[in-house]
Each structure stands twice: as C-alpha cells, then as structure tokens.
Amino acid sequence: MPIKILIVFYSRHGSVAAMAKHIARGAQRIANTDVIVRQLPDASFNSEQTRDAIPEEGYPFCEIEELAECDGLAIGSPSYFGSMAAPVKLFLDQSSPLWMSGQLIDKPACAFASASTMHGGHEMTLHSMMIPLMHHGMVWVGLPYKNRALISTTAGGTPYGVTHLASQTSETDLTDDEKSLCEAQGQRLAELATTLKKT
Numbered sequence: 001m002p003i004k005i006l007i008v009f010y011s012r013h014g015s016v017a018a019m020a021k022h023i024a025r026g027a028q029r030i031a032n033t034d035v036i037v038r039q040l041p042d043a044s045f046n047s048e049q050t051r052d053a054i055p056e057e058g059y060p061f062c063e064i065e066e067l068a069e070c071d072g073l074a075i076g077s078p079s080y081f082g083s084m085a086a087p088v089k090l091f092l093d094q095s096s097p098l099w100m101s102g103q104l105i106d107k108p109a110c111a112f113a114s115a116s117t118m119h120g121g122h123e124m125t126l127h128s129m130m131i132p133l134m135h136h137g138m139v140w141v142g143l144p145y146k147n148r149a150l151i152s153t154t155a156g157g158t159p160y161g162v163t164h165l166a167s168q169t170s171e172t173d174l175t176d177d178e179k180s181l182c183e184a185q186g187q188r189l190a191e192l193a194t195t196l197k198k199t
C-alpha cells in the first residue's frame, strides 16, 4: 500500500499555493508515496453553504475524510495577524470526530506559512497550526539545520517548518532557499510517514 501524504492549504494570492507545489515535489522523491494536494475555500460569516463544491481554479477542496485517511500531513496558511488564516482554523475545527476516534494519532505533521513582513509572525503562524495537530496526537516534523538553506536564507525558512517572505507587490516567486526548504520538508514528511507506518 502506498503512503498517502496530504498537502492542504489556504492561499488568497498564490504564495502558499506555490509552496505546496514544492512540498509535493519533495514528498514525491520518496518511493511508494501518493501525494494529494488540496486547497481550502474562503471562510464566510454566512452559516449556509456559500461556495461551489468545485473551485473555479486550482486544486479540489479538501474533505475531512482525506485528512482521516492520510499517513502524513502538511498544512499551509498565510500569516493573518501572526496566526493561521480563518479558513484553516475552520477546517481544523471540523476535525473533532477524528480527535474522538484518534485517527491521526502517531501520524507525522508539518506546517508551512507565508507572511509579508520579516518579523510579522512566520513562526507564530506555524505554531498556531501545530497546537491543534498536537491535540490530535500527531508527531511534529520540523526542519533540521542539516538543510543549509536554513542558514543561508535571507527570506523565509525556520527550523519549525518552512516559511516564505511574501513580497508586498503580490509576486509569488519563492527564493531558491525557500524552494529547497519546501522540498526538504516534503521529503522529510514522506520519509517519516513511511517509517512510522511500518512500526
């Protein structure tokens, strides 16, 4: 049975989506790995269904069942006020049945984030996503400093997970160091998912 890696994200302007693509590329380096990339819809104040089931562009929307079935998770968000964006919180808040059943226990998870200022909350945003996943019993996957891009980067990248310093002009180009760290993170997630599934 292949290992299933779920990469799920919310992105309004495309930076987090660009990171997801490179994380997927890294995960695909590990043999026998299926990589599933999904996006999240905007959050709405209306309680009724406000979105089409199929997005106008990009990846399909993520279903909670896909979270339940994954062997490893990468979850991504823009930094909004130093924390995860509402659509990501809304998605996680729908995961309590999985918490009750313990379906995510001992599965590896990592987070990725984009922020438009250097000190505007890269690490806090990763931590905000880490907290609910630790309640689920997931095993946190950071980025060790053997990835030398963590030292050379002049933009995003942290040992808690990869980040991107988004430009104020809405360009979504990742630096070479950010791309390399995204790929390292995807690869490490898939390696650990493979190891943990065997034990």
Ligand SMILES: Cc1cc2nc3c(=O)[nH]c(=O)nc-3n(C[C@H](O)[C@H](O)[C@H](O)COP(=O)(O)O)c2cc1C
Pocket: 010, 011, 012, 013, 014, 015, 016, 017, 078, 079, 080, 081, 082, 083, 114, 115, 116, 117, 118, 119, 120, 121, 166, 172
């Ligand atoms: C409501 C809101 C709050 C934001 N708060 C922060 C913040 O606290 N720190 C920061 O560096 N950037 C902040 N930003 C900028 C976003 O993090 C940036 O636009 C985002 O990383 C782009 O990701 P995307 O291209 O995937 O949408 C904020 C943007 C919005 C719309």
